[in-house]
Amino acid sequence: xxxxxxxxxxxxxxxxxLDCGKIINDFPLAYETYGSLNENKDNAxxxxxxxxxxxxxxxxxxxxxxxxxxxxxxxxxxxxxxxKYFVICANVIGGxxxxxxxxxxxxxxxxxYGTDFPVITINDIVNAQINLLDHxxxxxxxxxxxxxxxxxxxxxxxxNFPDKTKTAVPIACTSNHSAQNIAFxxxxxxxxxxxxxxxxxxxxxxxxxxxxxxxxxxMAAHITYLSKKGLQEKFGRKLQxxxxxxxxxxxxxxxxxxxxxxxxxxxxxxxxNSYLYITRAMDYFDLVKQFDGxxxxxxxxxxxxxxxxxxxxxWLYPTQENKDIVIxxxxxxxxxxxxxxxxxxxxxxxxxxxxxxxxxLKNFLDKSYFE
Amino acid sequence: xxxxxxIIADIIKENTRVLDVGCDDGSLMEFLKQEKNVDIRGIxxxxxKVQTCISKGLTVIEGDAEFDLKQFxxxxxxxxxxxxxxxAFINPEIVIKELLRVGNKAIVTIPNFGHWKVxxxxxxxxxxxxxxxxxxxxYNTPNIHMCTIKDFFKFSETMNFKIYKSLALMNxxxxxxxxxxxxxxxxxxxxxIFLIEK
Numbered sequence: 001x002x003x004x005x006x007x008x009x010x011x012x013x014x015x016x017x018l019d020c021g022k023i024i025n026d027f028p029l030a031y032e033t034y035g036s037l038n039e040n041k042d043n044a045x046x047x048x049x050x051x052x053x054x055x056x057x058x059x060x061x062x063x064x065x066x067x068x069x070x071x072x073x074x075x076x077x078x079x080x081x082x083x084k085y086f087v088i089c090a091n092v093i094g095g096x097x098x099x100x101x102x103x104x105x106x107x108x109x110x111x112x113y114g115t116d117f118p119v120i121t122i123n124d125i126v127n128a129q130i131n132l133l134d135h136x137x138x139x140x141x142x143x144x145x146x147x148x149x150x151x152x153x154x155x156x157x158x159x160n161f162p163d164k165t166k167t168a169v170p171i172a173c174t175s176n177h178s179a180q181n182i183a184f185x186x187x188x189x190x191x192x193x194x195x196x197x198x199x200x201x202x203x204x205x206x207x208x209x210x211x212x213x214x215x216x217x218x219m220a221a222h223i224t225y226l227s228k229k230g231l232q233e234k235f236g237r238k239l240q241x242x243x244x245x246x247x248x249x250x251x252x253x254x255x256x257x258x259x260x261x262x263x264x265x266x267x268x269x270x271x272x273n274s275y276l277y278i279t280r281a282m283d284y285f286d287l288v289k290q291f292d293g294x295x296x297x298x299x300x301x302x303x304x305x306x307x308x309x310x311x312x313x314x315w316l317y318p319t320q321e322n323k324d325i326v327i328x329x330x331x332x333x334x335x336x337x338x339x340x341x342x343x344x345x346x347x348x349x350x351x352x353x354x355x356x357x358x359x360x361l362k363n364f365l366d367k368s369y370f371e
Numbered sequence: 372x373x374x375x376x377x378i379i380a381d382i383i384k385e386n387t388r389v390l391d392v393g394c395d396d397g398s399l400m401e402f403l404k405q406e407k408n409v410d411i412r413g414i415x416x417x418x419x420k421v422q423t424c425i426s427k428g429l430t431v432i433e434g435d436a437e438f439d440l441k442q443f444x445x446x447x448x449x450x451x452x453x454x455x456x457x458x459a460f461i462n463p464e465i466v467i468k469e470l471l472r473v474g475n476k477a478i479v480t481i482p483n484f485g486h487w488k489v490x491x492x493x494x495x496x497x498x499x500x501x502x503x504x505x506x507x508x509x510y511n512t513p514n515i516h517m518c519t520i521k522d523f524f525k526f527s528e529t530m531n532f533k534i535y536k537s538l539a540l541m542n543x544x545x546x547x548x549x550x551x552x553x554x555x556x557x558x559x560x561x562x563x564i565f566l567i568e569k
Contacts, residue, residue, distance in 0.1 A: 307425070326432055327442040333388075335412075338432040339421045360422045367428030 006062040007055075007098040008032060012131050019284075022118040029128055030091040030098025031055050034074065035082035037136060043369070044138045045080055046129065046165075047089040048146030048153035051221075051278055052270055054097035055089045058082070063097065064269050072353050079362040084369070085142065092153075093128045094120040094278050096271035100128075103204065103271050114273055115201035122149070122285040126156045133164065140164055142369060145361075147171035147350035148317065149278070152285050155298070155325065159287065162302035167368050169361065171309045171350045174321040175295050175328070176286035181316065184224050185279040188217030192272045201273050214272045215263030222262050227313035227346035231255065295328035305371075306336040307364045309357065311349040337364070373399070374543045375480055378564055379452060380406045382478055382536065387449035390414065390474065392436045392466075393456040397424035400431075412448075414439060437462055440469040448474045455480050455562075458514045467530055471569040476535070480564045483539075485519030485557040504561050520548065520556055520563040527567065536566035 007030045015025040032055040037044060047057050049069065054061070058068040058075045074080040074087055091099040094117070102117035109116075133141065144165045146154045151173025158168045174181070195213025197203055203210055223231075235255040239245070242252065251257040291297035306329055310322035319340045329336040341357045343349040349357060376399055383389060385407045391400050394413030397420075403409050413431035415421050424431035432439070436453075437460055451474030453466070458481060460466045470477040482504050483489075492500035499509035507514070518526065520539065527534050537548040539560035548556045548563070556563075 305430070330432070330442045331444055333444070333447055335430055336432065337421075337425055337430045338434075339418060339425065340433055342418060356418075356422060360425050363422075363426035367426065371428060 009098055010132060010135050012128065014131065016124070016127055018118050018124045019121040020119050024100065024118070027093070027100035027128075028098060028104075029093065029100065029131060030095075031132055032057065032089055034058060034087040035085050037086040037138070041136070041138050042140065042142060042166075043084060044086045044088060044133075044136065044141050045365075046132070046141050046144045046157070047074065047080065047087055048129075048144065048150035048157070049089060049092065050146070050148035050150050051282065052218075052266070052275075053150070054095065055091045056097070057087060057089045069351060072351065073358055073361065079358045080145065080365065081362070084366075086136075088132055088136070090129045090132055092125045092278065092281075094125070094274060094281060096274040101271070102201070102273035102277055112202070112204050114204070115276075117273070117277060119280055119284075120277060121281050122152045122156050123160070123290075125281065126153050126160055129153070129157070130161060130164070140166060143167040143169060143365060145169040145171070145365075146173075148173055148347065149282050151317075152282065152287075155287055156285075158302050158304050158306075159290075159298040162299070162304070165304050167305045167307070167365070168302075169307045169309065169364065170322075170325060171361075172311055172314050172317050172322065172347055173325075174317045175298075175325055176288050177283050178321070182283045184221065184316075185283050187220050188279060189276050191216035191220065192276060195272075198272060201276075203272070209267065210272045211264075211267040214267045214270065214275060215260075217275060218266040218270075219259040219263045222259060224316045225346055225348040227315065227344050229313065229344045230346055233344070295324065296331045299329055299334055300332055302334070304335070305368055306334060307361075308336060308338045309350075309361070310338075310340045311343045311345070311347070311354075311357070312340055313344045314347040314349060316347040373454075375454070375540060375562060375564055376402050378538060378540070378545055379403070379454070379478055379480070382564075382566055383407050383409060383450050383452075385409070388447070390443070390448040390451045392440070392451060392453045392470065393459075394420075394424060394429075394431055395454075396420050397427050397429045397431065399452065399454060400424070400429050401427060404429075409450075436460070436466055436469070440466075440473055443473045445472055446475055449476065450474055451477045453477065453479045455482055457481055458516045458518060460516065463516050464530065467526075467532070471532055471567065476566060476568045478564065478566055479523075480562055481518060481520070481523055482514070483520050483557065483560055483563055484517040485521060486561055487558050490558075520560065521553060523563055523565060524553065532567050532569050534565050534567050536564075538564040540564065 009028045053069045058071045091097040151170035154170040192213040195210035197208040198210035238254040240257040310319040326338040389409045389411040391413040421433045489500040539556040540562040541560045
């Protein structure tokens with residue numbers, strides 16, 4: 001994917017040693033900002049996006065022409081109030097919205113990286129993002145906030161840079177991927193690589209797109225973002241623009257039609273190889289193992305104030321996994337608040353209009369800012 | 372503000388680490404922060420109340436004291452406060468043990484079921500007492516393990532913890548409970564406040 005005109009990019013000259021052992025330097029990190037940095041430079045919030053998110057958090061995404069992925073939570077007078085705070089969000093490395101990723105040209109071969117791109121980790125993603133603080137001259141963030149894979153980045157960020165943020169809000173996340181999480185990601189990757197248009201990851205050289213595989217990956221993942229109750233209430237067994245079953249394999253049910261639509265719009269905005277790389281980064285994430293089985297050690301040097309949030313109907317990153325983070329923090333006397341928000345919207349709750357969540361997030365941030 | 376807040380604040384030393392178990396809407400936490408400049412945390416079972424606490428800028432985790440105190444290391448707080456909720460737990464014994472493990476000292480307050488109004492209510496009406504302090508009916512009360520001030524003293528012997536300070540509250544007046552006046556206090560006071568240690 002080519003870098004588009006309206007994408008801001010920071011070119012990172014400093015070499016970054018990746019977990020896989022490879023060193024990258026002189027690479028682009030695409031980002032966007034909202035609101036303005038105050039004189040003291042103490043009102044910055046780093047927002048970390050999830051698997052298929054990008055730096056366009058709110059307002060109109062100039063590339064997709066749709067609302068930013070966190071428009072419910074970020075904006076003037078919203079939970080993350082851009083009248084008060086300076087919001088920064090970077091596209092993760094490995095992504096496809098301008099940051100260094102598998103769609104970029106390998107200078108050595110003059111060809112697109114594809115699967116020659118190094119496997120990146122959440123740790124690598126965070127270590128690339130820290131450069132934005134230097135770029136803006138920010139010594140310490142007011143907060144680092146993110147849901148799902150964004151929450152993993154929050155945890156990794158505080159662990160890597162314990163004195164670089166005043167507060168941290170990991171939402172609907174985990175300190176390591178469960179077998180079930182890995183299984184769903186593997187299903188998505190298999191769908192992509194089984195598409196004969198994937199061509200060992202070299203599809204863009206041949207003007208081909210593994211859109212069927214990527215769409216199936218998205219459909220499967222999308223189910224994991226919703227709850228059974230939510231799906232049942234929204235779709236049940238309702239039929240799609242027909243009075244009766246057609247005794248065939250078209251989308252008879254509304255849920256089928258909905259999933260197909262979700263798959264089809266996704267392929268227009270996302271790159272299949274990026275999907276492989278980012279899901280891999282999530283699977284490899286294991287902050288417990290990184291600290292020899294003791295998650296508490298990951299946070300022992302930080303004085304940051306944490307607020308962990310989970311959702312009742314999230315079965316992808318269930319409350320217990322979020323609570324494990326709280327337990328690890330309490331074990332070392334860290335400053336941590338926690339609430340499980342009632343919602344039947346599943347894992348996606350953090351992206352949607354869930355008033356209890358949005359209000360609580362806002363209250364936490366606004367109160368903590370003046371402490 | 373509940374009348375026992377001031378009494379609790381008087382027991383707690385300045386600049387200490389405090390855990391409020393069953394912190395409700397955080398009003399005691401706020402009061403202690405302001406009066407004693409303590410580093411205070413709360414644990415509360417109701418989601419709505421946790422959200423209220425967070426909106427006040429308080430550090431509170433949603434949880435059940437019967438299961439979730441486990442996560443706090445031994446003696447990680449100077450004081451642990453349990454205000455009028457001991458009687459609502461399924462296992463008050465476990466909760467007391469946990470309070471005394473997590474805190475150096477614990478402050479426990481109990482609504483006194485030995486109060487004369489309660490006794491009279493049962494004696495005269497012959498039905499489970501419903502009073503100003505205990506407004507619920509037997510079938511919907513959260514207070515499944517009511518006890519009297521006297522019971523709490525017996526409890527301390529069985530559970531093997533020491534009572535360092537025992538105060539009684541009657542019409543907003545505080546008095547000290549001694550072995551010589553125990554029966555009287557048990558009859559006339561609405562609330563017992565105890566400073567305990569293992």
